[in-house]
Amino acid sequence: MKKLFGVIGDPISHSMSPAMHNDLFGFYGIDAAYLPFHVSKENLEAAVKGLKALEASGFNVTIPHKTDIMAYLDKIDPLAEAIGAVNTVKNENGFLTGYNTDGPGFVKGLETIDADLGSRSALIIGAGGASRAIFFSMAQAGISRIDLYNRTYDKAEELIRSCPFNVESKVLNRETAEKTLNEYQLVIQTTSIGMVPDTGSLPLSPENISQDAIVSDIIYNPLQTTFLKAASKRGAAIQNGIEMFVFQGALAFEKWTGIFPDTERMKTNVLRNLGG
CATH class of the missing domain: 3.40.50.720 (NAD(P)-binding Rossmann-like Domain)
Known part of the structure; x- marks a missing residue:
């Protein structure tokens, strides 16, 4: 069965994460899809429950949810706890763990x-x-x-x-x-x-x-x-800031798949999407 990944935020249409991660799934032969989900602040809890119900294998979290998301997770990595923000969530059999890969x-x-x-x-x-x-x-x-x-x-x-x-x-x-x-x-x-x-x-x-x-x-x-x-x-x-964006994505990808991806490929993809 195809694995589901995504990113939640408000706004979300500008996100380059779907293009970056879907390219990696294709490159590594992983049967998965990464989708953007527009989630307002008042719908955050429902969205997390929905992603869990859909058995999403993992998702990223962007503005404005990086702090509020912590209340709806089962476990938080110590660094993310100290920072007070989560940008990456891994789902293992319904158990959600939050990480911060930004820093x-x-x-x-x-x-x-x-x-x-x-x-x-x-x-x-x-x-x-x-x-x-x-x-x-x-x-x-x-x-x-x-x-x-x-x-x-x-x-x-x-x-x-x-x-x-x-x-x-x-x-x-x-x-x-x-x-x-x-x-x-x-x-x-x-x-x-x-x-x-x-x-x-x-x-x-x-x-x-x-x-x-x-x-x-x-x-x-x-x-x-x-x-x-x-x-x-x-x-x-x-x-x-491209390196920070690329490497936070690479670390998230590694947590989800066990593969640390080709960051030069990711950077080229991001620059193409930026038109640079």
Whole structure:
């Protein structure tokens, strides 16, 4: 019998996950289909029950359900529990387990540039949900120093306090972050600043970025933000949000099938769908 997978969210029509995963099922000869499901907030519980009744083998969860979904699962992976968000669910005989592959996917994407991330100190710009997943996953991966810059100081402080892993961290104001930017070998931009249509905006001045740094911006529309362009001009290695999207999907696919898929194939597929 054909296996069912999917993604739930609101909105959902923009999702590139169906094209990415259905291509992988065909490539690996797996009899399965991956479908998008538009699920409003008030229908989330019913949707989870429906997917379980349909014996869906697994599904992804996107905005705005990544936190609320946790109430309807049987088990939550410790990292996802700490982050407070689930983006991947695996169904084993009606028992639903939730995982967060966003943060680990981001780390795996960075490792395509440098496999020894633990030797680098990091600055994360932003303190929202994506920042939290990335911060906790980087700390779990052994990056010893991760500082935060966020416009709301208290939110960044709370994020640091709630991290369950040992990591040296402090919150910076904008002036200090800009002045000391050259001290960081990893600079990670996690806010929506610079996304279409406001592509000219910068989260902070990039003037002091080190030429030895890796600079990542999790935005992929545009494929290269103004912040990444400025970092590249200074000689830094740059990465947009496609790797994070691809590797979170690869990790989800592995949890469902036991196969870690061809991420270059996935990236090519995503770029084709983006028209880039």
